[in-house]
Amino acid sequence: MISLIRKTTIFFLLFFSGSLFSQKIAAFVRFDNSDKWNVIDDKGKLLFQTGFDYIDTKTVSIAVTSIQNKTIIGLPKYGLFPFKDKLHWGYMNALGMIEIKPQFDWAYPFNDSVGLIITGDFFQYINLKGELISEKNFSEAKKFSGGFGLVKYKRKWNFINKNGKFISEIGFEDAYSFKNSFALVKVDGKFGIINSKGEWQIGAQYDNLKNFSQGIAAYKKDRNWGFIDLNNKIIIDARYENADNFSEGLAGVKIGNKWGYVDSTGLLKIAPAFSDITEFSEGVAVVKNDGFWGAIDKTGKNIISCRYDEVSKCENGIIRFKDPQGWGFMKKDENIKQLQYQRLGIFVDDLAFVELNDRYGYINTNGKIIIELKFDYAENFKNGYARVKVDGKWKYIDKNGNFIDMPALKNAEDFFTLD
Numbered sequence: 001m002i003s004l005i006r007k008t009t010i011f012f013l014l015f016f017s018g019s020l021f022s023q024k025i026a027a028f029v030r031f032d033n034s035d036k037w038n039v040i041d042d043k044g045k046l047l048f049q050t051g052f053d054y055i056d057t058k059t060v061s062i063a064v065t066s067i068q069n070k071t072i073i074g075l076p077k078y079g080l081f082p083f084k085d086k087l088h089w090g091y092m093n094a095l096g097m098i099e100i101k102p103q104f105d106w107a108y109p110f111n112d113s114v115g116l117i118i119t120g121d122f123f124q125y126i127n128l129k130g131e132l133i134s135e136k137n138f139s140e141a142k143k144f145s146g147g148f149g150l151v152k153y154k155r156k157w158n159f160i161n162k163n164g165k166f167i168s169e170i171g172f173e174d175a176y177s178f179k180n181s182f183a184l185v186k187v188d189g190k191f192g193i194i195n196s197k198g199e200w201q202i203g204a205q206y207d208n209l210k211n212f213s214q215g216i217a218a219y220k221k222d223r224n225w226g227f228i229d230l231n232n233k234i235i236i237d238a239r240y241e242n243a244d245n246f247s248e249g250l251a252g253v254k255i256g257n258k259w260g261y262v263d264s265t266g267l268l269k270i271a272p273a274f275s276d277i278t279e280f281s282e283g284v285a286v287v288k289n290d291g292f293w294g295a296i297d298k299t300g301k302n303i304i305s306c307r308y309d310e311v312s313k314c315e316n317g318i319i320r321f322k323d324p325q326g327w328g329f330m331k332k333d334e335n336i337k338q339l340q341y342q343r344l345g346i347f348v349d350d351l352a353f354v355e356l357n358d359r360y361g362y363i364n365t366n367g368k369i370i371i372e373l374k375f376d377y378a379e380n381f382k383n384g385y386a387r388v389k390v391d392g393k394w395k396y397i398d399k400n401g402n403f404i405d406m407p408a409l410k411n412a413e414d415f416f417t418l419d
Helices: none
Strands: 025-030 040-043 048-049 064-069 072-076 083-085 088-092 098-104 115-118 120-126 147-153 156-160 181-187 190-195 200-206 216-221 224-229 234-240 243-247 252-257 258-262 268-274 287-288 292-296 302-308 318-323 325-331 336-340 351-356 359-362 369-375 385-390 395-396 409-412
Touching: 064 351, 072 115, 083 098, 181 200, 190 287, 216 234, 216 243, 224 243, 224 252, 234 252, 252 268, 268 287, 287 302, 302 318, 336 351, 351 369, 395 409
Parallel strands: none
Antiparallel strands: 025 040, 025 409, 040 048, 064 072, 083 088, 088 098, 115 120, 147 156, 181 190, 190 200, 216 224, 224 234, 243 252, 252 258, 258 268, 287 292, 292 302, 318 325, 325 336, 351 359, 359 369, 385 395
16 A cells, blocks of 8 residues: 555645635636745635645636535545655645655546556556555556546556456457447457447457447448447448548548538438538538638538638537638628637637737627727636736736736636535
8 A cells, every 4th residue: 555644734724704705716826926826716815825836727626615604625526636746746635735645756637536657667546545456567558537547558458447457358459548438449450349347349340440429430341431339230331431420410421532421321411522521519510621611500501611721610609710811700690700810719608809919808799899909818718707918917807807906926727616
């Protein structure tokens, strides 16, 4: 068992009577005069000092607990933060207490309540108590996903569960992480799919294969692609030059060097006319022709003609696009708003950042400037606030463009919600 050091307090935690604040959101920041990360609320008030030099903010999950009318902030609800002390890595909790003493050559953030570490030339996994879940040493390993870790052991790939057991008695030439309870694997040059019990869902028999999407998988046999269901029943014969995953009832297929779309019966719904395509999102697919991108609906009708350098997938009913003059956007059922911005963010709650002549501001979905272009830099809104840069320092603004009253920030992360 890996030894632990618990309850070594390295920073103080502030307690607050009653409720913390109305929206229950917080953000990690570094003040201009410090290299340590701190946590603030949406009024700019310091909640607590972490004392951390490094924080993996992408894995943050906050828990709020009330004890005797006091609100205690702890993080994360699951998992620990990796930290480095001199030469080695360990893990600490959000209260700044060392939970697993520094002893590893590298430590990754916990995922699925399992941590991935490197010691010497090998990868291993540990649980939240710091115990090895397996005594085996792996030459390669991936973070846990879908309840399993993908590992390479004795030159073969396999999957390990949280009890440290391999789910399959055989190793694989190649393997991909679990997705929707299925994993794609390769044996003797052929591809198949296993389920979460390690059993064959689709035996290793195909020249190429893609994982299931909407209960259907694309397979390759004798140079052509077709589709099978969960029981390995062929629902569309292998007759296409290439095939993509099903999304919103349609899948891209390549016929005569051009892409079109078929339904699950093999009926051609959109004729092959494109050099490249994407999956459908909100009833819209981004397609390419003659070197330029556009967008179509599920009948094949042009929403945006193929004349742009970039076109984004449809998000919240809005499609963004770029040509040499700049970025523009359109609502799915309305006319194009050809704007000439150097950058255009994602619309969140009707607002997106834009850049023009090296200045940043925000527009709404009608193209109207809501917050004037006066910032050095800006990010998308999240949880009601956006990060902006003014005179080289970070600040937060609300949807009216008002600053949160607080000192200058060296670094600032997005606000996140407290559970």
